[in-house]
Amino acid sequence: MKPWKYAVAIWMTLVIIGGFLIEIPEIPILLESARNLFLHVPMWFTMFVTFGMGLVYSIRYLNCERLELDRKAAAATQVGLLFGVCGLLTGSLWARFTWGTWWTFAEPKMNLAALAMLIYVAYLVLRTAFDDPEQRAKLAAVYNVFAATTIPFLLYIIPRQMASLHPGAEGNPAFSEITAPELRYIFYPAVVGFIGLAIWLFDVLDRYKKVQQQLKQRTIYENS
Amino acid sequence: MRIADLQEKIDTTTAADTLTESYSQQWEAMSQLDQAGPVMQFMASNDLIFVVLGVSLIIWLVLIGFLIRLDKKVSSLEQQLENTESENRQSKETMYTPQENELE
Numbered sequence: 165m166k167p168w169k170y171a172v173a174i175w176m177t178l179v180i181i182g183g184f185l186i187e188i189p190e191i192p193i194l195l196e197s198a199r200n201l202f203l204h205v206p207m208w209f210t211m212f213v214t215f216g217m218g219l220v221y222s223i224r225y226l227n228c229e230r231l232e233l234d235r236k237a238a239a240a241t242q243v244g245l246l247f248g249v250c251g252l253l254t255g256s257l258w259a260r261f262t263w264g265t266w267w268t269f270a271e272p273k274m275n276l277a278a279l280a281m282l283i284y285v286a287y288l289v290l291r292t293a294f295d296d297p298e299q300r301a302k303l304a305a306v307y308n309v310f311a312a313t314t315i316p317f318l319l320y321i322i323p324r325q326m327a328s329l330h331p332g333a334e335g336n337p338a339f340s341e342i343t344a345p346e347l348r349y350i351f352y353p354a355v356v357g358f359i360g361l362a363i364w365l366f367d368v369l370d371r372y373k374k375v376q377q378q379l380k381q382r383t384i385y386e387n388s
Numbered sequence: 389m390r391i392a393d394l395q396e397k398i399d400t401t402t403a404a405d406t407l408t409e410s411y412s413q414q415w416e417a418m419s420q421l422d423q424a425g426p427v428m429q430f431m432a433s434n435d436l437i438f439v440v441l442g443v444s445l446i447i448w449l450v451l452i453g454f455l456i457r458l459d460k461k462v463s464s465l466e467q468q469l470e471n472t473e474s475e476n477r478q479s480k481e482t483m484y485t486p487q488e489n490e491l492e
Contacts, residue, residue, distance in 0.1 A: 180444070184440070193415050194436070195435040195436045196434070196435040196436050196437040196439075196440060197435075197436035197437075197439040197440055199437075199440045200439065200440055200443050203440070203443050203444060203447060204443060207447070246450060246451070246454055249450060250446060250447045250450045250451075253446045253450070254443040254446050254447065257439060257442050257443055257446065258439060258443060260428075261431065261432060261436055261439045262415055262436075263415050263416060264415070264416030265416070329415065361451075365451070365454065368458065369458060372458060372461060372462055372465070375465055376461075376465055379465065379468060379469060379472070382472070383472060386472070386476070
């Protein structure tokens with residue numbers, strides 16, 4: 165195991181401890197659940213980073229058609245989806261106790277995030293539809309470029325044009341004067357930590373896929 | 389020192405208040421808490437700290453679920469590798485048996 169992974173493990177442990185122990189200002193309705201900022205929001209940041217990695221690998225695949233790049237794109241997207249699902253579930257639980265509902269259609273960010281998840285689920289479904297790895301890789305890469313371009317619109321541009329229950333709707337960035345400064349001391353390290361964790365998961369998943377690929381090639385070679 | 393501390397406190401409360409002023413009228417929070425079930429009442433107790441616990445658990449369970457699935461997949465890969473290797477050994481052994489040679 166590479167040393168940076170130990171660093172991520174220790175870093176995340178400290179972030180979790182710090183997130184529960186620091187003094188936070190009293191915000192009505194949110195109360196202690198304001199600490200969810202350290203967990204719920206980094207999920208989305210991590211998802212952006214991993215989907216971004218997937219996009220870069222897909223574009224690189226289209227450029228030079230090396231199958232390993234397609235494999236990496238798929239692994240990054242899978243990990244991104246994992247964090248997106250975490251973001252949706254944690255958001256839903258948080259919403260129940262602050263907005264008073266598990267799910268509301270009056271909230272554009274929530275629904276568009278779910279839509280973005282479905283677009284990426286379609287990417288994984290699309291991948292299973294092909295037996296030929298070259299064909300699968302090419303179509304999946306093209307689809308992934310499309311999927312990634314919807315993300316800024318679905319999660320940044322459209323929600324900011326509409327009324328929203330999320331802080332930071334109607335044009336103002338979510339993370340400006342309205343967030344108490346103390347929360348940032350944990351929030352930023354949490355973002356870094358979760359991104360590190362995601363890259364770790366991506367690495368393990370990618371290595372698994374690599375061995376799987378090699379084994380498949382070997383059986384094909386031996387059978388022929 | 390005390391004035392500075394006080395000043396800092398005022399600053400944070402105003403920062404926090406901007407949030408509530410702009411959004412609290414839309415946030416229903418737990419207004420019907422007394423009609424909610426015991427689980428919901430428990431979750432809302434202690435200033436909602438159990439919501440943070442719930443959120444942590446969701447993330448933990450999703451990630452550990454992913455890890456368990458991946459572990460199982462790696463195990464099946466190992467099994468596959470073992471099978472192909474034992475097949476190879478068998479095919480090598482059978483290649484040298486006289487019966488096989490006779491058939492050829």
